[in-house]
Amino acid sequence: MDDAHERLRSLGYLEQYSSARHSLGLYRNVAVSASYSSSAPEVALQRTIYSALSEVIRRHPILSVFVKDENTSAPYFARLPLIDLKKCVFFIPRKHHGAPNGARDLALDELLEDQHCTDFKEEYGQRPFWRLMVLTEIGDPTRFIASFVFHHAIGDGQSGVAFHRSFCSALSKTSVAESSSVEDSTVLTRSVVSPQDPLIPNIEALHKLPLSLPFILKALWYSWYPPSNTGLWTGLPTTEKYSSKRARYRSFSIPSETTRRLVSMPRSHNSTLTALVEVLLANVLFAQLPNEYSTLRCNGTISLRQLLPSDIVNADSIGTWLSTYTHDHFRPDQNDIKHPIDWEQASQVRATIVAEVAKKGSDSQISLLRYAGDIRTFLLNRIGKQRDTSFEISNLGAFKPPHDSSRWHIGRMVFSQSNNVIAVPLTACMITGGDNCLTIGFSWTDGAVEEELIDKVMLDMERDLKKLAAEGDAMVADEQAC
Structure with a gap:
């Protein structure tokens, strides 16, 4: 099993903080959800989503990893050789209509609450540290809500927005390809070969994050003598x-x-x-x-x-x-x-x-x-x-919105996370x-x-x-x- 996972890089301190919280059950995940609609007259929804998602995975190598040795003091990112989309994409039919403008979306709230109770420990080493929950509208494949749920070590809240920009763009390209009868191998296999690109460095490798002596001394003082x-x-x-x-x-x-x-x-x-x-x-x-x-x-x-x-x-x-x-x-x-x-x-x-x-x-x-x-x-x-x-x-x-999202559009969005x-x-x-x-x-x-x-x-x-x-x-x- 270990030989199947390419070791990439160690986690930075901020990434370790998120990884340790997840490992200890103190914090599970982040999610950014978006409502999608299409101007296309006919949409094969599952095929379209699988094909678009494969493009997003190839663009972002962090979507092909999990945190190895997460329950130790030396965790690192390891690459999965293959992403089985059937294990990280889930289609859920909506039981009732979505919320009107200004009201609560009860179905989405219930979905997100369940997701924020669910970590990434199941089938550890076989799934990436993210999943896509697709809340579908019965009888209307041109509308759905996609909730991108992910481990905080692989992304922050803005990363969830970046995912949806990439996904919306890929959906539009996939719709054009479908109209041209172009078949993606992902549609047939429901799997994606992980890209071999290196990961983007952690924050500590990209910025010195300098500390002044007064700031350090103040932090030490509060650690020794916590305020009441x-x-x-x-x-x-x-x-x-x-x-x-x-x-x-x-x-x-x-x-x-x-x-x-x-x-x-x-x-x-x-x-x-x-x-x-x-x-x-x-x-x-x-x-x-x-x-x-x-x-x-x-x-x-x-x-x-x-x-x-x-x-x-x-x-x-x-x-x-x-x-x-x-x-x-x-x-x-x-x-x-x-x-x-x-x-x-x-x-x-x-x-x-x-x-x-x-x-x-x-x-x-x-x-x-x-x-x-x-x-x-x-x-x-x-x-x-x-x-x-x-x-x-x-x-x-x-x-x-991305500039190249002519066929798919994003409406209502929701940002959520587990409580710390x-x-x-x-x-x-x-x-x-x-x-x-x-x-x-x-x-x-x-x-x-x-x-x-x-x-x-x-x-x-x-x-x-x-x-x-x-x-x-x-x-x-x-x-x-x-």
Whole structure:
């Protein structure tokens, strides 16, 4: 078995962090889902998807690998000689119609929740560390939803977007080939020979990620003398039975016109959509939590792709190249509460993000992983202890379709992931699809937070976002009247 797998390269520190979490059952996967529709009058859906997917695999060699020796301190990427598509592509008929604009897609939420409970340990060494779940529409092969579910060591959230850009482009090319009666061998064998191209280097090999002495000393001080975090809400502590807890997931979408207003409004307040949603989430959490909790700490994701050599990593690359920022939110006095948003707070969050981006990878939290020792031991030592973060937020921005996707188009999109059990009790993921609708998804783990809390948070978030967009329209109308 070992002889059949070509050894490629060792995992970098950030990749090892994701690999160790997966191996220990602390985190399972990431997913980016997209709704596809075709202008073609007739589509042989399974054949089209198999053929297009084979093209995507040949373009991205990371899709032909798995992590070998994942449960050790020296994991590495190994190449599978052949990708059996029957083992990583699954077609699921939709039981009821998809959601109208602005509503929840219950079928997709249920699918994603199941996927975020399912790791990549089954048939280990025989399957790549990804799978494609295809939610089909009964009687209509020109429409489907594809959920690309993948191990975080092989890709970040932007990698999921890159996959769909490649897949959409390949679908259009495949449709043209079908109309010309060109048969792909993949259609007959349902398998793809793995490409022999080398993998893209890890983040540590592409960027020095320098650390200053004050930053290192500060990290050491906090490791020796952890702050008390009095008043900080972090959910219930992780228990020894964490692996038996079910991952949970729900999402909602905002109509395109409302999304457009929500994107444009923050600009006049020196803020962004990401900062706006972060502040709103903190506000609705404070409204539901007891007054004893005075602080909420957000951990946000920042892409480092723009700092890497453009001839090696670009928007269409698949890999893990990201960092984080941290921002604390404090419970306002009742007399100081501004509904539905305090724009000064939103501006401060944007300033935090801008300051982290301006560091260009220096003094980043991910740089400290090189000093963490054995990452598995580092993670195991955190089980049973109180977390130090309240929620995580990540925004993949607005989807930009490929230029060569004439026959297939991407509409609604959803970004989701397993909740990071030992790090945060709640994760919020955002993406704006090709239909210009913003979708926000929430991940949590049973036992970390109550389901009732999530229900209230989602209802309040959706209400406040729509209210904010409506108030923005009213302000514009008043200004025009003057």
